[in-house]
Each structure stands twice: as C-alpha cells, then as structure tokens.
Amino acid sequence: MEITPDVVVSLRADEVFVFGSNAAGQHGGGAARVAHERFGAVWGEGHGHHGQSYAIDTMSGLDVLTREARAFIGFATEHPDLHFLLTPVGCGIAGYTPEQVAVLFAGVPENVAVPASFVPYL
Incomplete structure (x- = not known):
C-alpha cells in the first residue's frame, strides 16, 4: 500500500490530489486551499474531479462522507491511468x-495512495 506524502507541493501529470471540502466548495484553508491554489480545484465546487484535484465533502455529516468515499473509490477504479494521492480527509476541521x-x-x-494515519484501519 502506497503512502501519500505528508506535504504535497507538486504533482506529476497523471496525479490527482484528493482533499476534504465543504459542500459549497469554499476552499479557504488546509488541503482545500492547496488544491485550489495549486491543483485546479474550482471555487464553488465541493465534489468530484476538477483539474488535478478531487474534492470529497467532509463537512455534511458522516453519511455524506460515506457516500462521497464510495463515489471516489468508483471514480478511481474507473480511471486506472490516474494516480490519486488521498489526504487524511475529514480528520482536520471536520473533526x-x-x-x-x-x-x-x-x-x-492500487492507484490510490493513502495517508499513513489510515493504514492501521484499512
């Protein structure tokens, strides 16, 4: 299992930065801000693939986060040509x-790297 680097400052052409967002897509802080400033996350879009980023709504409750995680897994499975760097979504401001x-x-x-903090639970 590949581990996502603690800090991601650049991406290869085939890499996608996966980050936690809010439903409104207001990417003001943390990984969401990095995604917006560096990797093509679109302000106002709190879900899905944009540029070299993939937003997961972590702020609308655990049921929504569960659906978002399933949708992401489906997307990653359908795009084996891309390499996804999953950050520890939901473990910051979402609490x-x-x-x-x-x-x-x-x-x-296999095309998804996971945060080290997730490994013991996978």
Missing part, C-alpha cells in the same frame, strides 16, 4: 478520527 474515516476507504484500488 473525525482516522479510525472513523479510514474504514470508509476500504477497498481503494
């Missing part, structure tokens, strides 16, 4: 623990 969130990403395909 979840790696134990709560990591299990939502069980079954990620």
Whole structure:
C-alpha cells in the first residue's frame, strides 16, 4: 500500500490530489486551499474531479462522507491511468478520527495512495 506524502507541493501529470471540502466548495484553508491554489480545484465546487484535484465533502455529516468515499473509490477504479494521492480527509476541521474515516476507504484500488494515519484501519 502506497503512502501519500505528508506535504504535497507538486504533482506529476497523471496525479490527482484528493482533499476534504465543504459542500459549497469554499476552499479557504488546509488541503482545500492547496488544491485550489495549486491543483485546479474550482471555487464553488465541493465534489468530484476538477483539474488535478478531487474534492470529497467532509463537512455534511458522516453519511455524506460515506457516500462521497464510495463515489471516489468508483471514480478511481474507473480511471486506472490516474494516480490519486488521498489526504487524511475529514480528520482536520471536520473533526473525525482516522479510525472513523479510514474504514470508509476500504477497498481503494492500487492507484490510490493513502495517508499513513489510515493504514492501521484499512
């Protein structure tokens, strides 16, 4: 299992930065801000693939986060030509623990790197 670097400052052409967002796509801080400033995240878009980023809504409750995680896994599976760098989504301002969130990403395909904090729960 590949581990996402703690800090991502650049991406190869085939890489996608996966970050936690809010539903409104207001990418004002943390990984969301990095995604907006560096990797093509679109202000006002809180879900899905944009540029070299993929937004996961982590701020609308655990049920929504669960659906978003499933949708991401489907997207990553359908795009084996891309390499996804999953950040510890939901474990910052959203307030979840790696134990709560990591299990939502069980079954990620091999083209997804995961945060080190998720590994014990996958």
